[in-house]
Amino acid sequence: MRNWVISGGLGILVGVVIGEWWTIPSWQIGVYFVIAIICLGLFWTRYHSYIALFIWGSLFVVLGNWRLAAVLPIPQNDINSYDGQTVTFVGKIVDDPQVTLDAGKFTVIVQSFNDEIGVEGKVLIKTGRYPGYNYGNILNITCKISSTSSVDVSSYTKYLGRFNIYATCDYPQIDIKQEFAGNLLWRWLYQLKHYFLHITNQTMPEPTASLLAGLLLGVSATLPKQILDGFNTAGLTHIIALSGFNISIVAGAVLGLLRWLPLSLRLAVAIIAIWLFVLLTGAAPSAVRAGLMGMIILSAGLFGRLSDISVSLVLSAALMVVANPKILLGDIGFQLSFLATIGIIYFSPFLVSLNKTKFTVINNLVVPTLAALVMVTPILMISFGRVSIIAPLTNVLVVPLVPIAMLLGFWAVVGGMISPILGSVLGWVAWLPLRLVVAVAEYMKNLPWASVNLEVQFGWWLILYYLIIIGVLIWYYVAYNHRQLRSHH
Numbered sequence: 001m002r003n004w005v006i007s008g009g010l011g012i013l014v015g016v017v018i019g020e021w022w023t024i025p026s027w028q029i030g031v032y033f034v035i036a037i038i039c040l041g042l043f044w045t046r047y048h049s050y051i052a053l054f055i056w057g058s059l060f061v062v063l064g065n066w067r068l069a070a071v072l073p074i075p076q077n078d079i080n081s082y083d084g085q086t087v088t089f090v091g092k093i094v095d096d097p098q099v100t101l102d103a104g105k106f107t108v109i110v111q112s113f114n115d116e117i118g119v120e121g122k123v124l125i126k127t128g129r130y131p132g133y134n135y136g137n138i139l140n141i142t143c144k145i146s147s148t149s150s151v152d153v154s155s156y157t158k159y160l161g162r163f164n165i166y167a168t169c170d171y172p173q174i175d176i177k178q179e180f181a182g183n184l185l186w187r188w189l190y191q192l193k194h195y196f197l198h199i200t201n202q203t204m205p206e207p208t209a210s211l212l213a214g215l216l217l218g219v220s221a222t223l224p225k226q227i228l229d230g231f232n233t234a235g236l237t238h239i240i241a242l243s244g245f246n247i248s249i250v251a252g253a254v255l256g257l258l259r260w261l262p263l264s265l266r267l268a269v270a271i272i273a274i275w276l277f278v279l280l281t282g283a284a285p286s287a288v289r290a291g292l293m294g295m296i297i298l299s300a301g302l303f304g305r306l307s308d309i310s311v312s313l314v315l316s317a318a319l320m321v322v323a324n325p326k327i328l329l330g331d332i333g334f335q336l337s338f339l340a341t342i343g344i345i346y347f348s349p350f351l352v353s354l355n356k357t358k359f360t361v362i363n364n365l366v367v368p369t370l371a372a373l374v375m376v377t378p379i380l381m382i383s384f385g386r387v388s389i390i391a392p393l394t395n396v397l398v399v400p401l402v403p404i405a406m407l408l409g410f411w412a413v414v415g416g417m418i419s420p421i422l423g424s425v426l427g428w429v430a431w432l433p434l435r436l437v438v439a440v441a442e443y444m445k446n447l448p449w450a451s452v453n454l455e456v457q458f459g460w461w462l463i464l465y466y467l468i469i470i471g472v473l474i475w476y477y478v479a480y481n482h483r484q485l486r487s488h489h
Contacts, residue, residue: 002311007057009318014057015064016321016328023069024062032062068325078121079110080167083147089113091123092181093137096190096282100221104129107165108139124160124168133174135190136182143172158330186282193217193282199416200409203427208434212409214240215402217281227438232384233445235373235391238340239402239437241333242286250277250406251295271295285324286333292316309345313338332383336376343375344368347469350476369395378465381456388451394444398437405433 024032039055074080079089091108098105104127113119125141127133146168148157160166180187197219201209207227214220220228220240231237251270258266274291281287317338321327327334348371370392381387388394408430416423444450 003053004056005311006314007053008060009314011057011060012064012067012318012321013314013328015061015066016068016325018061019065019068019072019325020329023072024065026066029062029066033059036062064321064325067322071325074166075120077118078166079113079119079123079145080121080147082145083167084144086142086144087114088140088142089119090177091125091139091141093133093135093139094122094182096135096193096284097133098221099129099132101224102129103127104132106133107163108141111138121167122163122165124165125172125174126168126170127174128171133176134180134187136180136187137176138178138181140175140177141169141172143169145169158326159332162324162326162330189279189282193280196280196413199413199423202420203412203416203423204409204431204434207438208431211240211434211438212405212413212430215406216410216413218242218284218287227441230438230441230445232386233388233451234394234441235380235388235451236394236398236437236441238336238376239398241336242281242284242290247274247277247290247295250274286331289320289327289334290337292320313341313345332379335379339375339379340372343371343373346473347371347374350473353476366392366396369399374469378462381454382458382462385455386451386453390444390447390450394440397440401433401437405430405437408433 036055036059079087089110090112091110093106094109095107106125106127107122108125109122110120123141123145125143133139148160148166148168160168196217197213200213200216203209204212206222207224210220210223211227214223218241223231223240228237231240251274254270254273255266258269261269274295278287278291320334329335348367351367351371373391373395377387377391408426412423412426412430415426
């Protein structure tokens with residue numbers, strides 16, 4: 001059963017990737033299904049199981065291809081068709097506005113348009129930092145529409161397209177028509193998040209307050225540009241983005257603190273802690289995906305059963321891609337979380353086997369970091385046009401500090417909710433590891449050859465890179481299984 005699930009899940013992922021360049025004509029899908037089902041019946045025996053698995057997987061390749069084709073066309077009545085025109089419309093804010101040091105961004109869904117019927121869609125609005133806007137606001141907006149398809153950056157278009165956003169609008173004229181017309185639960189979650197951020201800023205000084213917000217909530221908008229550049233150069237941006245890495249730290253902290261409890265109970269508490277953390281961040285799609293990936297990493301560490309973990313990993317990825325096929329190639333957060341999880345689970349044992357020393361700290365700290373970097377570096381190169389040469393070293397130095405900073409920072413914020421004085425005292429305790437993280441990034445970014453700018457595109461080299469890794473892993477696990485069999489005889 002495991003093999004069938006993995007084959008089907010991988011088939012969906014492959015079908016979506018193929019769909020970016022070639023879509024199977026709809027009339028061929030039915031014909032292919034009939035032929036494939038007949039072939040499945042012919043080869044459904046133990047002697048032809050691999051052929052049957054291949055046919056089964058190819059069925060899901062077709063399904064994945066069809067699923068992407070179903071969501072790719074931009075609706076004809078989308079507001080982006082008014083590209084270059086100044087229009088007036090009523091829109092509702094449907095996300096949590098992101099406020100940086102000098103600007104604000106939020107998404108509105110069109111409710112009415114110039115008294116015309118049928119115009120729909122979402123618009124990404126960019127405004128000044130003030131006045132502030134909130135989730136659920138109903139706004140009268142007058143602005144010049146820009147279609148994302150006119151932007152010369154395909155990755156940016158894909159990034160917005162995964163949210164079904166095909167139009168942008170910069171610095172419009174806005175009047176608030178109604179204060180709130182959204183979902184009460186989402187408003188409460190966003191208010192909780194902003195209250196947490198407010199206490200964070202009261203508890204400790206900048207830039208450590210913004211760094212803590214990035215570690216705990218994935219909010220990096222208020223970090224100064226020079227620090228963000230330093231994190232990028234040093235290969236540390238992943239620690240301030242919501243990913244399975246951050247959530248696995250939360251789970252690891254819970255498991256460590258509750259070591260006196262039975263394993264099953266610790267696991268249950270850790271899972272609850274993960275989803276409380278996800279809710280605290282506002283339950284953004286990236287946080288939900290990170291929660292799933294973090295749980296998979298946690299399961300791998302607890303049970304060590306690669307067969308079951310493989311099913312969970314492939315199935316969760318396939319289900320998320322079926323729900324929104326655009327995330328596979330358009331959401332770098334999904335790509336990094338998925339690949340880093342694969343690296344930690346599958347590539348780490350291979351790297352551990354290469355370590356002939358008795359220093360277990362290398363296996364526990366250095367190896368997972370290197371395994372994740374091996375898997376994500378090509379994607380970082382394509383997305384950011386830069387590869388950090390010093391990333392392995394900076395991660396080894398910084399990663400041990402992150403759990404300490406997150407734990408102390410969290411308790412400092414909780415203390416700040418109880419008493420500003422208690423929060424300040426605990427905040428200074430948390431300040432030290434946070435400041436060390438910033439100091440490492442600032443020092444490392446100034447080293448010669450800290451990073452290299454590489455303008456690379458997706459191509460055969462990327463496929464070859466991952467095929468080599470797959471080949472190495474197949475060789476390692478086949479050899480490992482042979483050693484296990486010999487040891488039992």
